[in-house]
Every structure is written in structure tokens, then in C-alpha cells.
Amino acid sequence: MRTTLKLVVLGLVGAFALSGTGTAFAAYTPRLVVSDLAPVGAVTLTLSQPADHDPSAKLTIYAPAEYRAAVVRPAGTTIGTVRASGTAADLGGAILPLTGTVQVRAATGTYSSGGTQVPLAAAAQPCTGTTTHTAYWVLILQAAGQTLELPVFVGAPPSPPPGQTENPFSAAIQACLPPPDVPANTPGRATFGFKLTSVTMRLNSVFRSSGTGQPRWRVLATPYTPNTGRPNPSGTVEAQSVVSFPRTVLLTRPAVPKAVKGVVTLRIRGSLNVPAGTIASLQLYRGVAASATRRAVALRRLNPTTYGGVYRIRQTNKRQVLFLKTRGSIRGGTQTCEATFGVPCISATRANVALSSNSVRIVIPKRP
């Protein structure tokens, strides 16, 4: 028994050792999380994958038709910010945090690759099969004084998914990444042998939703065959992210009753319009300005469309002018994956959503 156990342990150790040293992992599970920061007019797209999975070769993000896309801007316009992270093989596997901006470039423009300027059209052809795109963006990423640029090709999706006659998308955002795991000095290898594991783009005033329904963003992701620099089309997977609408919270101005023993009891009431079963929390906030930043008391849902609670305020020697506001959140989590493109749909998410109501002004009279 002891020998058997020892063999099993040795086997497990061996298996882990192999998995740790080899890079031919043949696992690929990208994940997409989309947040709509309405009413700010910004959308954040986060793509991530485990660091030890196969590197991504091509990513195509499809914006749902519920979003109106305004992707064309004058060249040089900054339309958003980007944060990325990944491992750098040339730095011993160190984690490289990158930050930067998303900039619009002209179709005739260039981007920097390995210190040389490359025409965007030349990069588009092998990536998307065409040089014709509605817009050309470049992610300008910086780390430790170094700048990495990644071209992104934006346009209408080429055709409806299999079995569908109408195109359920308003735009497609495509990017191809250089291979990180080919020998150093291989032409086209990623700078530093950088393998992307997470990227978050915040796009300002590019996508605007109708504010209704459950729009579903999709990404079609193709990995590289490890250590070859060759994309592995048969490894292509789909991941999705659902944006929750509606998300309206209103706060009714509470009546201020007479104080009892110097304490004013406010009955808080408000209305909610959010998808069923998604509320994670509701809190009343107070403050001397309309932003009402100080947490006051927890509130609860009374029925599907209303919420409320009780908040007691002690009177002081001075009249108090207060602003109240409700804040809350819609719980994120996983969703059912609905395959669209005839490839495995491996994950679907729903992002956490922060809720915020109107603010109301109340006056608490001074203590008699």
C-alpha cells in the first residue's frame, strides 16, 4: 500500500513537472467580460486567459446589434485607454504590466513594429484577409520606457454567422498577435517574447447601447500551435459576455417627520428596473454634496420593482442639509453559452454593474 501510494505521488510529481517544463499545453480558454459604463458612454472590453495556456494568434470581437458603433474618427484621435498584462519569455517569464491608449490611424498610416514603421494595410492583409476596413486603430502600450504597438482592424462583420440571415452584430474588432514562443530572433516574434494574458480596452463614445435587453458580445479566438508560430484554426473557440439592461434605480425624496427624542426617522422608498434576480446589494449614501459619498444604511428589495428601508438621523444644534442617494450593484457571474459560429463556446460572463440613483436633498431641522 505504501509502495502504491509512493508510486502515485511520484507519478503526480512527474506529471506536474512535465506540465511545468513543457510549453506545448494545448489548452485554450479565453474569457470575455464586457462592461457598459452608461451613462458615461464608455464600454470596457476585457479579454483574459490563463498564463500557461496556448498563446492567442487572432482575436475577433463582435459588437452586438443593440450597440450603435461609431468607429470612424480623424486619424490621431485617442478613443480610449488600454491596460494589458502578460509574461515576457525574454525576461525570465516576468509579468509585464502595460498601459496605454487606443489611437485612430489613417488607412494609409503605419504602426511601429520592432523599431520599424509598418504600413497598417500590410499588417491587415495576413490578419483579416483584406486591406479594406472601416477603421484602423492602434493600441499604444508602454512598459519600462518601451512602447509596443498593436494594430486593430475595425469594420462591419463580413457575413452573418452560419444559419442566420440577418447580421446580429454592428461591428467586428480584429487583432492578430505575434507568436511569443518561437526561438529568439525569429522574424515576427513578439517583442520580449511577450505573451498576452489579459487586456482591457476602455472605449469612449465608440459604442452606444439602446439601454434595453441583454446584448451579447462575442469573441472568436484562435490560438497558436505552441512553439511553432503557426495559428491553430481547429483550436478556435468562442467566448461571450452579456450586458445587463435595464439598470435604473430611482430614489424618492423622503418626507421629514417630526423628531422623536431628537431623532428623525426617514422612510426610504425607491423604484428599481433591473433584470430579475440580479441585484447584489443596495445601500443608501448620504453627504453634504450631491455626490453623497458616505455610506448610511443598507436597503432591501421590497418587490420586483421597489426597494426601501429606514434611516434614522440624530438632530444637532444646527439645521442639517443632506443629500441622499442609492447605490447598488448587479451581480456578475456566468451565463449560458450560446454557440454562434459553429465552434465550441467555452464561456459566457456577465459583468458586475454599479448602480446609482438620482440624489435628493433633505433638510433636518435643528434640535429645539
Added chain:
Amino acid sequence: MKRVAAVIALVLASTAGAASSADPGIGAKRILLGGTVPLSGEAAAFGSVGPGAKAYFDYVNARGGVNGRRIEYRYYDDGYDPQRTVQQTRRLVEQDKVFAIFNSVGTANNAAIQPYLNAKRVPQLFVGDGSQGVSRPQRFPWTMGFLQSYLGEGGVYGRHLARTRKAARLGVLYENTAFGKDMTRGLEKWIAGKGPRVVARESYEFTDADVFQQVDRLQRSGADTFMLFATPKFAIQAIAAAKRLAWTPKLYIASISIEPGIMAIARATAPELTRGAFSVAFVKNPNDPIWAKDPALALYRSIMKRHAPGRKAGDVYHWYGMTVAWTMVETLRRAGKTPTRAGLLRAAQSLDLGGNPFLLPGIRLKTSKTRYFPLDKVYLYRYDNRQWVKASSLLDPRG
């Protein structure tokens, strides 16, 4: 006879005055400086010292220059390769005809051009190096570094260890150049017989692909303190290697590798290792909120915005470039209204400057004919995984 002597003296004086026109790179309206920086290659992180210095010169030019002359600063990429440093420096001296070489980066790089520039009597000033070999006034009087002595920096760590961790077992990873050797020598000098001891010493060549094996051997030596005397790329590799080996020693890291962008990578990779790390510093960090209201930061930001738009203001190597450029401007001012190369050298040999807004408070720039490390003091700093925090009073870094 006296009158004749006076006339001869006048002629000589006027000839001496006109000597400025005999020196290349200086005209009635312009001073041409040149240097090499690694804009590409393994040490490209240092490259921002060029644009940072140029931005400061442009700022000075916009205010009338130095004694009516604009400073033109040309910096060429050498990829941190000493052979290319030689080529580019020859180009600057022989084709561009610069007045002086300024702010060139790297120990081996400056050592490679030192004999050539001294033979030609071209000032090689305030270069990005702190090795004993480069700042040797007796043999190479035309060459002066700017960084604190590496020997002295190693000594600062040695003194700190001898005072605070007498039982420390040190594992040293050093670059096999004067930089790494001087740091190690300074460390060993100050811990000798005082408790801390070096239990393992590993070197790397600048051409090495990785330092994992060296870090592995250091860990297996039983060292509990990691002395990391490496340039940024290798420093990050070493930290990543320690992470893979699950080794969490106390960390001391060479000051040339502590730029916030570099530390952001190190911290993201192994926060348990970088927390509490020690290093030395002599410039203010523009990312540190402690300097938010410092006039130097406002000046720096306005210069970056106007003269280096699009470049990252948070990159401390830009700030360092301005620190050195400020020093060069003050030295040029002290070289007289019609500077010569010899006059510039004399001015550089007699500095006693306070008021460099980019340096940490209390640090002066002092030189003499025998004292070629301008920084007279440094501070020990500790990393709290957000910022470098001051951990000492002023310390002497001259070894």
C-alpha cells in the same frame, strides 16, 4: 619695451579669446554636444536619458541659451553595444564635429571611447557611469562620470547590512563588468569582519540570454539576502527566477535598475520579493506624491509637455536626463563667454553646485581635479511596493 610686451600680451589674449573658434562645435550662436544612448537593444530602458536631456536644453534655448548660444544636443542609438558606441562617437567627433561628448550611457560603452576622446582632448562629461575605471582623472582627465561611484554604492549597502543585519548571508549576482565588480568590491570592503558574509557570488555576461542558473545556485547556497547588481533586464530576469524558485530573500538592488516602470514589472512578478527592497537614490521621483507640490515637478512637467510631447513623463530616466543637462548648462555657464574645450574641462573640475532642482534635497555637485564623482551624497531608499521611501539621512557614496 614694456609697451611691446603689453602689445604682445594683448595679441596673445585676443588669440586666446579667439581660440573658441578653433575648437569644433562652438560658434557665435551655437554649442553642439553629442552622445550615445541605448534607444534599442537590451538596455533600451535607459534610452529616455537622451530625450530628457534634450528637452531641458530646448527649454534653456527657449530662454536665450547659455551666454547667447543655443545648445544643440545630438544623441545616437548605440544599442548598448560598445562597438557601436565607438562608431557613433567617432561620427559625432569627426563628422558632426561636436564640442563635447555628454551623457553617453554605459560602463563598457564609456570605457570603449575613453582612450579615443582623451587622445583627441574632447571632453567626455557627465556620462552615465559610476565605475572607478571611467572616472580616473590622472589617466583620463577628459572623462568624468555623473553617477555616484559604484564602489561607494556597494559600500552604502555594506554599511547598512553591517549595522542592521549582522547575521546576513549574502548571495551576489553581478554583471561581469566594472559596474558589477565595483559594486561587489564596495560591499565586501564594508562588511569585512563586521558580521554579514558573502556565501555565494555569481556573475553574468551582458550577452547572456538568462540568469536562472546563477539565481538557482545562489538560492542553493543558503543565502538569505540577494544583492542584485544588475542592469534592468537582468534584474527583472533574476527576480522572475527567484519567483520560480520560490526564493524570498531580503533584496538589495542596484540604483540603476529601480526606475518605477522597472519596479512595476518586478512587483507584478514577485511582490513578496520587492516589498522592503533597498536601493540608493539621488534624484526625486516624479511619480512620488511627496513631490506633488515641488516646483521641480511643475518645471519638469511643463518642459516635458512643451519640449518632449508624447513621451512618458512618469519615466524617471527622462528626469535623470534633465538632472544631468542642468549640470551641463551650469558647467557651460562657468566655462566663460567664449568657451573652449579646455575651459569646459576646467569648469567641470571645479564644481560646487547646490540648487539642482531635480536632485534630492541636500545633495550637491562637487568636483576637483582629483575628485571626478560629482554627486557628494545619496540616500538609502526602501520600496514599499508602491513607492521608494526614504530610509536614511544623507550618506557618502564615494566608497
